[in-house]
Amino acid sequence: MEKEKKEDCIFCRIARKEIKQEIIEETDNFIAFPDANPRTKGHTLIVSKRHFVNMLDMPASLGNELLDVIKRVAEKRLKEGASGFNVVANNFPVAGQIVMHAHVHVIPRYKKDEFKVREIV
Ligand code: AMP
Ligand code: ZN
Numbered sequence: 616m617e618k619e620k621k622e623d624c625i626f627c628r629i630a631r632k633e634i635k636q637e638i639i640e641e642t643d644n645f646i647a648f649p650d651a652n653p654r655t656k657g658h659t660l661i662v663s664k665r666h667f668v669n670m671l672d673m674p675a676s677l678g679n680e681l682l683d684v685i686k687r688v689a690e691k692r693l694k695e696g697a698s699g700f701n702v703v704a705n706n707f708p709v710a711g712q713i714v715m716h717a718h719v720h721v722i723p724r725y726k727k728d729e730f731k732v733r734e735i736v
Contacts, residue, residue, distance in 0.1 A: 640691075658720065668717065
């Protein structure tokens with residue numbers, strides 16, 4: 616797979632704060648911000664600050680930090696009224712990955728939302 620140049624990568628640009636974006640959580644290695652096309656209210660992306668193409672490219676040593684950010688985002692959305700959440704990572708285009716920079720979706724769930732998890736698992 617051809618690696619996208621970091622300078623042109625939209626998530627690298629957001630991580631470098633070249634693009635104005637509401638930041639929901641930030642740690643040394645990750646940044647969380649709203650998905651531009653939210654599937655449910657509060658849909659959030661957690662993006663590595665370094666340019667990894669997908670989760671296979673990401674060192675396992677970042678796993679604890681990533682889980683911590685997932686939990687912080689999810690707890691925030693539960694406090695705001697969600698009743699649950701899905702964590703989704705699309706890896707490689709055949710799995711639906713569009714932005715070739717590693718990221719995780721946190722999708723808050725509501726009792727009567729339209730999101731159909733059975734379309735992805
Ligand atoms: P995927 O690569 O399929 O996991 O999805 C990429 C996600 O990034 C989609 O849900 C898009 O709506 C979202 N997205 C793409 N560009 C931006 C952006 N500039 N700001 C926020 N979200 C974005
Ligand atoms: Zn990138």
